[in-house]
Amino acid sequence: MSNHLPPISEIWVYLSGSPLLALVLTLSAYLLGLTLYERSQRNPLANPVLVAVVLVCIGIRVLDMPYAHYFEGAQFVHFLLGTATVSLAIPIYTGFASLKARMVVLLLSLVAGGVTSVFTAVGMARWLGVDESLVRGLVAKSVTAPIAMGIAERVQASPTLTAIFAVSTGILGAVLGRYVLDALRVTPWWQRGFALGVAAHGIGTSRAFSVNAEAGAYASLGMGLHGIVGAVLIPYAVAWWY
Amino acid sequence: MIQGLVQLFMFQTLGELASKFALPFIPGPVLGLVLLLVYLGLRGHVPASIDFVGRGILQHLGLLFIPASVGVVLYLPLLQANAWALSAALGVSVVATVAVTALVLKVWAKKDIAP
Numbered sequence: 001m002s003n004h005l006p007p008i009s010e011i012w013v014y015l016s017g018s019p020l021l022a023l024v025l026t027l028s029a030y031l032l033g034l035t036l037y038e039r040s041q042r043n044p045l046a047n048p049v050l051v052a053v054v055l056v057c058i059g060i061r062v063l064d065m066p067y068a069h070y071f072e073g074a075q076f077v078h079f080l081l082g083t084a085t086v087s088l089a090i091p092i093y094t095g096f097a098s099l100k101a102r103m104v105v106l107l108l109s110l111v112a113g114g115v116t117s118v119f120t121a122v123g124m125a126r127w128l129g130v131d132e133s134l135v136r137g138l139v140a141k142s143v144t145a146p147i148a149m150g151i152a153e154r155v156q157a158s159p160t161l162t163a164i165f166a167v168s169t170g171i172l173g174a175v176l177g178r179y180v181l182d183a184l185r186v187t188p189w190w191q192r193g194f195a196l197g198v199a200a201h202g203i204g205t206s207r208a209f210s211v212n213a214e215a216g217a218y219a220s221l222g223m224g225l226h227g228i229v230g231a232v233l234i235p236y237a238v239a240w241w242y
Numbered sequence: 243m244i245q246g247l248v249q250l251f252m253f254q255t256l257g258e259l260a261s262k263f264a265l266p267f268i269p270g271p272v273l274g275l276v277l278l279l280v281y282l283g284l285r286g287h288v289p290a291s292i293d294f295v296g297r298g299i300l301q302h303l304g305l306l307f308i309p310a311s312v313g314v315v316l317y318l319p320l321l322q323a324n325a326w327a328l329s330a331a332l333g334v335s336v337v338a339t340v341a342v343t344a345l346v347l348k349v350w351a352k353k354d355i356a357p
Contacts, residue, residue: 030305049304053311053347059310067315074309079301080307085271086254087296089278096279113343121335128327131320137332141338145307150269155271160313164321165324167311173336179306180340183349191347199339202303222343231272 005166006150022073042210044174047203049167070156088144088224095221106194106218110225113198117142118237125197137161139238141169143230144201144223151231155238166201173200174207189215197222246295253278 040046044163060070099106121138126199138159140148145166152162167199177196186192193215195206201223209216257274265273282288288296299306314321321328 016321021284026308027305029291030302030308044273047304048309049308052305052308053314056308056312057315060315067313070312071261071309074312078309079308082254082258082271082274082308083250084303084306085269086250086257086274086278087299089253089275090293091284091297091300092275093279093282093288102271108350109346112346113339116327116342117335117339120338121331124331124334125327128330130324130327130331134320134324134328141332143337144303146303147269147272149307149310154267154269158313158317161308161317163311164314164317165328167307168329168332169336172333173340176333176337177340178339180356181344183342185348186344186348187273191351194342194347195344198343199336228272228276231268235267 002208019076021063022070023076025059025070026052026074026077028087029053029059030210042206044203044207047167047171050171053164053167072151081149082165084124085146085150085227088147088227091220092224092228093216095224099218099221102190106221107225107229109194110222110229113195114142114233116228116232117199118234136163136238137165140230140234141165142199142201142226143234144227147227147231149232152237167203170200170203173204177204177207190218193218194222198226243291246289246291246293248294249289250278250295250299253281294355 029052030048033051036050036051037043037046056070060067096103117137122135122142125135125138136155137152139155139157139236140151140162143151143166145163148162148166149159151157153158173196177200179190179193181195188193193208193212196208196215197219199209204221205216205223208219253274254271255274256277257272258270260273260277261268278292282292285352
């Protein structure tokens with residue numbers, strides 16, 4: 001090595017040894033994603049997480065930073081997923097308190113929707129010849145990502161693939177949901193919202209909130225309940241399947 | 243703020259312990275969620291400190307799964323080879339899920355009106 005290293009690379013060596021670089025990269029990519037999302041009038045296709053993930057992937061490739069190295073720094077953000085999962089009790093409790101009267105029918109439709117989600121995804125993927133190592137990542141994709149990743153660890157699926165499939169599902173559901181609901185002539189806001197929350201979790205929920213407050217409340221209840229029910233039932237479904 | 247954070251961490255810890263020693267097939271944070279839900283039910287309302295911190299974290303839930311999602315770089319060739327089949331499976335599945343959930347609600351709600 002030369003003795004005349006330019007100062008910029010010394011700064012570089014110092015920075016890449018600390019978690020700061022990965023944290024700054026993650027947070028600024030997310031901030032940029034959020035700005036784009038707001039600019040696009042909250043178009044679900046401009047999903048801030050999707051934009052941020054693409055930006056960070058490009059970023060670490062440009063910086064020639066291995067993923068393991070990136071994650072070492074970004075794990076401080078990742079850690080809060082568990083805390084966020086616990087916090088989901090707040091919207092569930094609020095929804096539960098005001099929507100108790102319809103709880104039976106909501107739970108029934110949730111279980112029907114959850115079973116449909118798992119079986120159609122795995123069935124279609126197998127039928128179309130998707131690589132078996134990817135198929136397991138599909139089982140929890142309609143569950144909200146923080147819980148889906150916890151389920152993934154329990155069923156020996158990749159949390160990364162599960163998160164990617166969950167985000168894709170959320171975007172697809174937020175974009176396509178209204179057309180499906182219109183075609184089926186489902187008009188009451190609570191029914192439209194709940195179906196979106198069950199099928200497309202957080203991304204569907206924020207879509208529902210942007211259309212109608214009642215739809216949003218039911219969507220967040222649907223998302224939360226699907227998280228709990230999915231965490232309990234999906235490992236059994238997988239054990240039975242394999 | 244610290245008070246709310248401590249309480250959330252406490253429920254997370256309780257959940258992890260319950261998962262480790264009693265219900266290993268359910269993820270710890272989900273058990274933490276259920277325990278917090280029970281606690282909120284007993285209290286009868288959401289304490290302001292928990293509400294403040296919890297809502298703050300949930301508002302930026304998406305940020306929290308970026309680090310894991312960036313792991314997609316390790317799967318790119320495999321995902322590219324299966325891109326069409328995967329998109330079809332995800333698309334069909336989400337449409338079917340919305341349809342089934344909504345139809346069950348629709349049929350059941352009609353029953354309510356005309357018993």
